[in-house]
Amino acid sequence: MKQVVAYETSSIETAQALVLNGLGVTIVPEMVIKHDNPSTIRYIKLEHATRTLVFAHVKDFYLSQASKNFIHMAKSTEVSTFN
Helix, strand or coil: CCCCCCCCCCCHHHHHHHHHCCCCCEEEEHHHCCCCCCCCEEEEEECCCCCCEEEEEECCCCCCHHHHHHHHHHHCCCEEEEC
């Protein structure tokens, strides 16, 4: 199955806004986790990354198969979930 990248950005704020609007998942540095509204975005810590990174996606929101595959790949390593 061919996966298509619909959006790409180097802006962390834009990436999180895309996630918040249900347009996929992103990898961001742990330091940008938005603790002010933890029920909106779910962050999954990547334990064995060379930097501390997390995936971010809207909780209980539809995820495309590509997004699910991407998260599954990351979960094949030990991860922690931030809530």
